[in-house]
Amino acid sequence: MGFERTIEEINEKIRSGKVVVVTAEEIIQMAERDGYDNTFKKVDVVTTGTFGPMCSSGAFINFGHSDPPIKMQKVWLNDVPAYGGIAAVDVYIGATELSETKGFEYGGAHVIEDLISDKPVKLKAISYVTDCYPRREIETYINRKMLNQAYLFNPRNAYQNYVVAVNTSDRTIYTYMGILFPKMANATYCSAGQLSPLINDPFYDTIGIGTKIFLGGAQGFIVWEGTQHAPSVARNERGIPIGGAGTIAVIGDLKTMSRRYIRAAVFERYGVSIYIGLGIPIPILNEKIFKNVLVRDEDIHVPVIDYSVGRRKRPVLGIVNYKQLRSGSITIRGKEIKTAPISSYKMAREIAQELKTWILNGKFFLTNYVHPLPKEQNVKSLDINTIDDLEVEV
Amino acid sequence: MKRDVKGKNQKDVFTKRVMLTFSRRLVSKPVMYRLIKEYDIAINILFAKVLPNETGKLVVEFSSTDEKKIQKGFSFLKSLGVKIEPISKEIIRDEENCIDCGACTSVCRSQALSIDKETFELIFDSNRCVLCEMCIHACPMRAISITF
Ligand code: SF4
Numbered sequence: 054m055g056f057e058r059t060i061e062e063i064n065e066k067i068r069s070g071k072v073v074v075v076t077a078e079e080i081i082q083m084a085e086r087d088g089y090d091n092t093f094k095k096v097d098v099v100t101t102g103t104f105g106p107m108c109s110s111g112a113f114i115n116f117g118h119s120d121p122p123i124k125m126q127k128v129w130l131n132d133v134p135a136y137g138g139i140a141a142v143d144v145y146i147g148a149t150e151l152s153e154t155k156g157f158e159y160g161g162a163h164v165i166e167d168l169i170s171d172k173p174v175k176l177k178a179i180s181y182v183t184d185c186y187p188r189r190e191i192e193t194y195i196n197r198k199m200l201n202q203a204y205l206f207n208p209r210n211a212y213q214n215y216v217v218a219v220n221t222s223d224r225t226i227y228t229y230m231g232i233l234f235p236k237m238a239n240a241t242y243c244s245a246g247q248l249s250p251l252i253n254d255p256f257y258d259t260i261g262i263g264t265k266i267f268l269g270g271a272q273g274f275i276v277w278e279g280t281q282h283a284p285s286v287a288r289n290e291r292g293i294p295i296g297g298a299g300t301i302a303v304i305g306d307l308k309t310m311s312r313r314y315i316r317a318a319v320f321e322r323y324g325v326s327i328y329i330g331l332g333i334p335i336p337i338l339n340e341k342i343f344k345n346v347l348v349r350d351e352d353i354h355v356p357v358i359d360y361s362v363g364r365r366k367r368p369v370l371g372i373v374n375y376k377q378l379r380s381g382s383i384t385i386r387g388k389e390i391k392t393a394p395i396s397s398y399k400m401a402r403e404i405a406q407e408l409k410t411w412i413l414n415g416k417f418f419l420t421n422y423v424h425p426l427p428k429e430q431n432v433k434s435l436d437i438n439t440i441d442d443l444e445v446e447v
Numbered sequence: 448m449k450r451d452v453k454g455k456n457q458k459d460v461f462t463k464r465v466m467l468t469f470s471r472r473l474v475s476k477p478v479m480y481r482l483i484k485e486y487d488i489a490i491n492i493l494f495a496k497v498l499p500n501e502t503g504k505l506v507v508e509f510s511s512t513d514e515k516k517i518q519k520g521f522s523f524l525k526s527l528g529v530k531i532e533p534i535s536k537e538i539i540r541d542e543e544n545c546i547d548c549g550a551c552t553s554v555c556r557s558q559a560l561s562i563d564k565e566t567f568e569l570i571f572d573s574n575r576c577v578l579c580e581m582c583i584h585a586c587p588m589r590a591i592s593i594t595f
């Protein structure tokens with residue numbers, strides 16, 4: 054149809070209150086009701102959302118200096134170790150780090166949630182003494198208002214699609230995909246499907262480094278490709294990767310986030326993780342982008358993986374789509390298996406709605422990315438090498 | 448112990464839910480069959496488990512149009528040495544902390560927990576709950592607990 058828009062035009066419409074924004078779910082019904090062409094011409098922005106466990110998350114914090122000052126070498130927040138091997142009072146607290154006193158029931162994710170909830174957090178640090186930093190240890194309480202900076206910096210979030218987990222063994226297994234009963238008695242999946250950010254822009258035409266996003270109830274940014282970003286995964290006829298593919302690294306101000314969208318999680322006999330609420334607006338710049346946001350649950354295929362195999366490569370038992378998964382059961386190898394989600398579709402919906410409201414109210418403007426995400430790349434694996442294996446021959 | 452009238456079209460049906468504990472000796476005897484045949488009680492076994500010491504535990508729902516029949520059934524069970532305990536435990540979901548993820552539904556074999564297909568909210572139907580307590584462990588928000 055040749056019709057195109059620019060981000061600048063969309064932002065102008067946000068300013069003048071004329072912008073048309075719908076969620077990735079609403080656009081599907083709208084295109085059915087009003088027709089493909091009308092919908093394409095009418096809609097400026099489509100919002101997406103997801104709310105699921107994203108282990109690869111954490112926060113940078115700067116505490117400010119005590120008197121006398123300390124170079125914090127080993128640091129704990131509510132008995133959860135934080136990484137202090139950077140400047141004197143900077144630390145990184147990882148979401149999956151476990152408490153030294155409460156084990157699996159409390160971890161870095163809980164520290165982050167407590168900070169976001171404005172709760173006091175116990176800070177303890179020890180160190181070696183130098184002329185610059187004479188103090189040997191410190192124990193005090195902090196909250197997020199007292200911190201110089203506190204921002205989430207999540208190396209891998211918003212996986213573009215994922216997998217379905219089952220267990221073919223004879224014993225119950227405890228995984229980050231939940232509790233899996235023996236003999237494939239249940240199956241779990243974890244994606245917002247048709248609402249998921251990277252599923253709606255499968256080739257990263259609008260999503261890239263510098264894109265402004267919804268992160269934990271605040272405005273954040275994509276800062277890099279996520280770790281294990283693997284866009285070269287096999288794709289279906291719509292271009293949707295069949296399994297985990299693209300990922301993003303994101304940043305956002307913990308001080309303005311809300312507990313509603315950042316929640317600590319405990320996976321039984323697995324450990325601590327964190328649910329991250331994340332939403333990305335997709336500007337409908339051209340017809341290709343428009344076609345992509347019409348994706349439905351039935352267009353998204355996902356492999357069913359046997360989690361009882363404790364190896365890097367686990368067997369694929371079949372391929373299903375999200376419509377089947379949301380129906381409550383799938384059939385694998387002739388067996389009907391009950392399905393259940395791990396990520397919250399209700400919250401994904403809420404996030405897409407919230408982001409839409411921000412844009413409609415002129416609180417959120419769209420950005421052009423400053424650099425694209427890699428479009429071809431595979432994930433590498435780790436082999437056990439000797440130094441000789443890596444020695445370069447001269 | 449009275450859990451009386453429930454359900455939509457079952458106005459005149461009495462239902463009682465109890466936990467039965469019985470010894471090894473009884474595990475293999477057709478006790479339930481006799482309750483159905485001789486005492487005319489409808490029986491719904493919600494949960495069954497044989498412990499390593501071969502003690503059996505059953506959560507059973509007894510229903511009958513005549514409450515006396517259920518009482519007679521209980522007397523019969525007691526005469527066999529079966530321990531009968533009313534179920535007063537209850538599964539509680541802390542709605543403030545629930546994020547409607549659905550992780551708990553994956554371990555609920557009795558369909559007491561499910562995700563609504565329209566609103567995607569968690570639904571808990573306590574009438575179906577057999578108190579297996581699996582959901583307590585499966586909830587990543589630790590939002591499910593049990594009362595005594
Ligand atoms: S205890 Fe939980 S998992 Fe078990 S039946 Fe009741 S609701 Fe379902």
Ligand code: SF4
Pocket residue numbers: 540544545546547548549550551552569585586587588589590591
């Ligand atoms: S697992 Fe917990 S948080 Fe998730 S839906 Fe069930 S009760 Fe709610």
